[in-house]
Amino acid sequence: MSNRRFWRIFFIIYVTGILASAALWGYTVYLKDNCSIIDYIAGEPE
């Protein structure tokens, strides 16, 4: 694999990974804002 190709693949995975993490973070904060305290506590894992 040429250096150029390696860095291109590395960059694509890096950017995709960052975007996916940011999206998951944002979705989680959204859920947190809409989360009922009572449902949250009731659904607590054992």
Next chain:
Amino acid sequence: MKRKRYIQTASIAALLLLFIVYNLWFYLTFTRRYQTGASEGRRAKSIELDRYLPFAEDTLIVRHKGSLQFSEQDLEEHAIPVIDGAAALYPVFSAFVYATYPERAVSFDGTDFTPSSCLQMNNTIAAYQAVADGDADIVLCAPPSEEQLAYARERGVTLVTEPVGREAFVFLVNENNPVDNLTIDEVRAIYSNEIRNWKEVGGSDKRIEALQRNAGSGSQTAFLKVMGDAEPKRPLIQLPGSAIGFSFRYYVEDVVAEGGVKMLSLNGVAPTKDNIAKGAYPIVSEFYAVYREDNPNPNVKRFVDWMRSEEGQRIVEDTGYIPLE
């Protein structure tokens, strides 16, 4: 050459694995818990409006007719007050509407009240905005927060708050949590991050996940009052543990009526109706009818006075709240 290729492939695989493991951990630790708590019904309105509609046949509200009656003519003249308020108090003000309004004053489209309806339910934050903006005449809520008072002041509005009933402010844990009682000082220490583990208050060895609500919500305002000078900490994402939260007794017991949580005793006193009525439970707060001082509609004051009368207080009590002393 072969070694270089191996290092490149390993680097790409490691990066890929890093993101997969991190996102999987994040999802399982945080996202999934919040997903469970953000159920569709709660997300929409935090209360099912159609279960407490004033004039529906199968409504759950208390049905008493009042000696105060607004007429069809009042409706034509837009003289019937538009009432709004907190989700936890919706069964009360819906019962007030049933007692005094003509049926045509309420219009519900199957999901929400239509803009022309004299009964609305937009919950505390939006209700306070509505009364300050003049979109609602009366709102039934917990006392206003500093921000809500400031919002009204910025618009040159003075809000009048008149107590209509009382309710206990309660702290909740999962029903499997072995802790049944906390002192108010322990509650303050938990929310100030001084007590971080349930074993410090007689529970099992688990991190305490101290939950709060949105700023401006009725229970958050009441909670800040309980905290007094102790400053509550609020991380963006809580580390997982065994949670503690808060609400009002009636909302937990009657509106949500959902298993899985238990209300804690405070200073050794359980939040029962008897204990609240006789003043033994330590955190009882009044809820209020709030209206603009400059509201020109005389029916606003008439209606609020009626809520505070024997008839109105009977509805408060029969709904499950504690009437005024």
